[in-house]
Amino acid sequence: MALPVDSLAEELELERNILREVLTQAPAALTVMWGEELRFRYMNDEARGFLPAGVDPIGHTIEELFPAAGATADELRATVLQGGEPIEVHDVPIASTAPEAWEGHRYYTFFTVPVPGSGGQPAGVLNVGYETTADVRARRRLERELASEHRIATQLQVSLMPEALPPVPGLDLASAFRPAGSGQEIGGDFYDVFPINDT
Structure with a gap:
């Protein structure tokens, strides 16, 4: 018959195995940093x-x-570890030569939250990052297309004047x-000059 201590140890080991499996299989970049210097623990x-092989x-x-x-x-230390506040950073470029990279980078959004220690105060941080390279690529392509269309519309407007x-x-x-539009170089503002009768 198992002693209560043995039973607790088995439960703890089971919980650790479940947690390890969840962290390993998660479709996101997960790290835990600990201590005042925020050294990587996991x-x-x-x-x-992200690291070289x-x-x-x-x-x-x-x-x-x-x-x-x-x-x-420095921001992680001041805001999350010392201030106890989570932070979110969007579309962080990380240099990469991977096939998924775009213009030499892969992009990630990171959420960082404090992890309390035994005294209840933040003793470390948990980082969760997910890739946004496809979103950044689509957004930049759309911006380029809009800039090109804007340039063509401006040239058309000027050529008609x-x-x-x-x-x-x-x-x-x-x-x-x-132009009538706010912040736009094109509008429907055309004009002409012609004489009218004085009467």
């Missing part, structure tokens, strides 16, 4: 994909693994073009 395979992140800080991310590490106003005897004429 990183699933999806998150390890053969690099073991456990025990290292963000700055040691990603030297350009010093400001991000007369180079000079027609002469009207006895008058000096001037004109200015301001």
Whole structure:
């Protein structure tokens, strides 16, 4: 017959195995960083994909693994670890030569939340990241298409405008073009000049 301590140990091991399986199979990059220096304590395979092959992140800080991310590490310490507030960072570019990369980067959105220690105060942080490369690619392509259409519309508008106003005897004429649309270079504002009867 199992002793209560043995039963508790078995339950704890079962819970750990379930948690390990969930973290491993999660379709997101998951990391846990711990302590004032925020050293990596856990990183699933999806998150390890950010690192060069053969690099073991456990025990290292963000700055040691990603030297350009010093400001991000400072924000995590100040906002999440010390302030206890979660943060969200969108479309972070990470250099990549993977086939999924776009213009040399893969993009991720990260959510970082505090993890309380035994005293209830934040002792570490949990990062959850998911890839947004396809969204960034689609958004940038749409922006380029809109810019191209805007350029064509502007050229069309200007080509339809007369180079000079027609002469009207006895008058000096001037004109200015301001499009009706807010922030747009094209509108339905066309004009003409013609004489009218005085009566």
